[in-house]
Amino acid sequence: NFASGPEGAGKVFASYTIYKGKAVLSAEPVLPKFYKLDSGHVKVDRQGVILLTFCPAIGERKYDWEKKKFFALSPTEVGSLISLGAGGSCEFFHDPSMKSSAAGQVRKSLSIKPHADGTGYMVSLNVVDNIEKTSDRFVVPVTAAEFATLRVAASFALPHLLGWDRCILQSTQDVPEN
Amino acid sequence: NFASGPEGAGKVFASYTIYKGKAVLSAEPVLPKFYKLDSGHVKVDRQGVILLTFCPAIGERKYDWEKKKFFALSPTEVGSLISLGAGGSCEFFHDPSMKSSAAGQVRKSLSIKPHADGTGYMVSLNVVDNIEKTSDRFVVPVTAAEFATLRVAASFALPHLLGWDRCILQSTQDVPEN
Amino acid sequence: NFASGPEGAGKVFASYTIYKGKAVLSAEPVLPKFYKLDSGHVKVDRQGVILLTFCPAIGERKYDWEKKKFFALSPTEVGSLISLGAGGSCEFFHDPSMKSSAAGQVRKSLSIKPHADGTGYMVSLNVVDNIEKTSDRFVVPVTAAEFATLRVAASFALPHLLGWDRCILQSTQDVPEN
Amino acid sequence: NFASGPEGAGKVFASYTIYKGKAVLSAEPVLPKFYKLDSGHVKVDRQGVILLTFCPAIGERKYDWEKKKFFALSPTEVGSLISLGAGGSCEFFHDPSMKSSAAGQVRKSLSIKPHADGTGYMVSLNVVDNIEKTSDRFVVPVTAAEFATLRVAASFALPHLLGWDRCILQSTQDVPEN
Numbered sequence: 156n157f158a159s160g161p162e163g164a165g166k167v168f169a170s171y172t173i174y175k176g177k178a179v180l181s182a183e184p185v186l187p188k189f190y191k192l193d194s195g196h197v198k199v200d201r202q203g204v205i206l207l208t209f210c211p212a213i214g215e216r217k218y219d220w221e222k223k224k225f226f227a228l229s230p231t232e233v234g235s236l237i238s239l240g241a242g243g244s245c246e247f248f249h250d251p252s253m254k255s256s257a258a259g260q261v262r263k264s265l266s267i268k269p270h271a272d273g274t275g276y277m278v279s280l281n282v283v284d285n286i287e288k289t290s291d292r293f294v295v296p297v298t299a300a301e302f303a304t305l306r307v308a309a310s311f312a313l314p315h316l317l318g319w320d321r322c323i324l325q326s327t328q329d330v331p332e333n
Numbered sequence: 334n335f336a337s338g339p340e341g342a343g344k345v346f347a348s349y350t351i352y353k354g355k356a357v358l359s360a361e362p363v364l365p366k367f368y369k370l371d372s373g374h375v376k377v378d379r380q381g382v383i384l385l386t387f388c389p390a391i392g393e394r395k396y397d398w399e400k401k402k403f404f405a406l407s408p409t410e411v412g413s414l415i416s417l418g419a420g421g422s423c424e425f426f427h428d429p430s431m432k433s434s435a436a437g438q439v440r441k442s443l444s445i446k447p448h449a450d451g452t453g454y455m456v457s458l459n460v461v462d463n464i465e466k467t468s469d470r471f472v473v474p475v476t477a478a479e480f481a482t483l484r485v486a487a488s489f490a491l492p493h494l495l496g497w498d499r500c501i502l503q504s505t506q507d508v509p510e511n
Numbered sequence: 512n513f514a515s516g517p518e519g520a521g522k523v524f525a526s527y528t529i530y531k532g533k534a535v536l537s538a539e540p541v542l543p544k545f546y547k548l549d550s551g552h553v554k555v556d557r558q559g560v561i562l563l564t565f566c567p568a569i570g571e572r573k574y575d576w577e578k579k580k581f582f583a584l585s586p587t588e589v590g591s592l593i594s595l596g597a598g599g600s601c602e603f604f605h606d607p608s609m610k611s612s613a614a615g616q617v618r619k620s621l622s623i624k625p626h627a628d629g630t631g632y633m634v635s636l637n638v639v640d641n642i643e644k645t646s647d648r649f650v651v652p653v654t655a656a657e658f659a660t661l662r663v664a665a666s667f668a669l670p671h672l673l674g675w676d677r678c679i680l681q682s683t684q685d686v687p688e689n
Numbered sequence: 690n691f692a693s694g695p696e697g698a699g700k701v702f703a704s705y706t707i708y709k710g711k712a713v714l715s716a717e718p719v720l721p722k723f724y725k726l727d728s729g730h731v732k733v734d735r736q737g738v739i740l741l742t743f744c745p746a747i748g749e750r751k752y753d754w755e756k757k758k759f760f761a762l763s764p765t766e767v768g769s770l771i772s773l774g775a776g777g778s779c780e781f782f783h784d785p786s787m788k789s790s791a792a793g794q795v796r797k798s799l800s801i802k803p804h805a806d807g808t809g810y811m812v813s814l815n816v817v818d819n820i821e822k823t824s825d826r827f828v829v830p831v832t833a834a835e836f837a838t839l840r841v842a843a844s845f846a847l848p849h850l851l852g853w854d855r856c857i858l859q860s861t862q863d864v865p866e867n
Binding site: 187189195196197198199230231232233234235237238245310313314317318319320321322323324 | 480
């Protein structure tokens with residue numbers, strides 16, 4: 156319909172991006188994956204995420220996108236971020252290879268800590284690779300206004316990450332009489 | 334449009350599911366039912382609900398879906414859940430056979446109580462069947478993040494449960510000049 | 512699309528209705544009216560409202576819909592209702608014949624006052640007709656859960672009452688290259 | 690679809706307008722601009738804004754639209770407005786010719802300050818033109834209800850200003866089996 160056209164291939168890329176002195180943080184919604192049941196009905200195969208991308212700065216207003224690292228917030232982690240109260244903080248730990256033979260190799264942790272003066276949050280991503288012996292750290296200070304923007308956008312996205320926007324549509328050919 | 338296709342049969346199944354040691358709790362929106370008036374207009378016949386499904390655990394990460402029990406939250410009960418304040422709790426009592434000859438046979442109660450330390454809620458369902466002489470109890474501890482996710486998803490669904498999303502669409506063939 | 516079909520006539524009636532001992536209160540969104548400019552663009556002619564309907568009870572669970580009275584909340588009055596804080600109240604005064612020769616004949620006032628114990632609100636409508644010498648009063652106690660439900664539904668409707676949902680759609684035929 | 694028709698030209702104009710004694714303030718969403726990538730996918734070229742328009746009053750309920758001045762709130766500035774807490778204020782500074790040879794010529798500042806008694810906000814726009822030697826000032830007192838209405842409408846618009854509403858649509862032709 157929009158730019159997807161009849162070929163069905165068009166994706167839309169839209170992110171909320173926060174550029175700071177040491178790093179850039181970008182957030183975008185990634186939709187759930189569905190599959191078709193034998194009955195013809197459709198079910199959620201894998202829930203969507205809010206994908207966070209961090210890149211290091213390599214100069215004034217220049218960022219090295221080759222060195223980007225990802226952190227994918229699950230719906231519940233998005234719930235945690237959305238509901239951060241005054242002075243609240245949260246931290247998430249991911250192993251991208253969980254449940255596979257490479258489990259334990261890479262460890263990612265995302266931390267959101269409020270500034271003491273209430274003017275915003277420090278958002279940090281640490282990525283440790285135990286095999287490659289590498290360690291990456293990104294620190295992005297996020298103002299209260301930027302966090303509020305992210306919170307509203309994430310609240311909008313959350314029902315879509317669960318697939319609930321697809322549930323609430325229904326065919327109308329079968330509205331009965333009386 | 335989505336997977337409903339011209340046959341009009343496709344439903345989409347998407348739930349928010351919380352797996353815990355003793356039981357699993359799953360929530361999904363169920364749409365209202367409409368009917369057509371003689372005038373050709375459409376009216377809500379029965380409002381939608383947020384359907385909660387509880388199943389007992391029968392081993393580590395194994396759940397017995399044959400033993401599932403339901404509790405359907407009406408729009409006003411969803412309003413109660415959404416507006417739970419700090420330290421607030423709520424409890425709902427249902428008789429699935431209310432207004433029928435079987436009234437009083439089955440009694441269901443759903444309780445949402447906050448943990449004293451503010452880290453989340455205990456959600457319990459009790460189902461007593463006075464004829465079969467059975468009593469089922471499910472207890473699911475829900476973290477603050479999980480409850481926030483459920484709250485945002487339920488707030489999204491609520492206008493749809495009332496059918497208000499259908500009201501706010503309108504034909505545009507009749508936009509007058511001037 | 513939904514039940515409007517190619518004939519374009521289908522409306523959808525969906526309300527949130529609160530039945531109490533002395534009266535019933537029903538709320539539904541009424542969409543804005545648009546008109547077409549010479550340029551072919553479309554503009555809001557009259558903003559939408561949340562229409563409140565009150566009826567008196569004439570027996571146990573029986574209501575006299577012939578005696579119904581209306582109160583139409585403008586977008587700003589909806590904003591007032593949505594933002595009622597703890598212990599807050601609001602009151603609105605309408606003259607349905609404002610700006611006409613019948614101005615001053617009928618005076619309506621809607622009042623929303625919190626119960627002292629925080630369990631809900633008393634919603635009252637007074638309609639005084641100075642010519643017919645009639646005075647109608649409806650009082651509906653609304654629980655905190657019912658008010659929360661109304662608040663969420665009204666927040667969903669508000670951008671639609673302003674016509675902002677129509678602004679945020681746009682044709683995609685003109686997405687340029689590069 | 691709506692009034693855009695097959696010609697694709699129809700825009701919809703809908704604003705939230707606050708008329709006061711000295712000036713009028715109008716708010717409307719302006720959508721992002723997209724462009725098509727070589728791959729056929731679509732990307733946000735320029736984010737949307739909430740456009741504020743101020744006009745001076747020239748008599749009782751008469752406004753001089755020829756003298757209108759604009760202030761375009763970016764998504765993050767909208768986040769700032771949405772998240773204003775009790776007693777909070779915010780101020781934004783714009784140079785419309787930033788990054789061009791005319792930089793520094795015109796300086797705009799928008800200020801939102803709460804009334805001490807909590808009944809609303811004073812919204813002021815100052816526009817200073819250093820070349821023309823002109824200075825315009827608009828002051829619009831906004832009630833708590835009017836600000837709440839603006840806050841809800843802006844929260845609705847914000848994900849659309851980022852283009853996130855376009856991300857969360859997806860083609861369904863490719864829902865796989867199993």
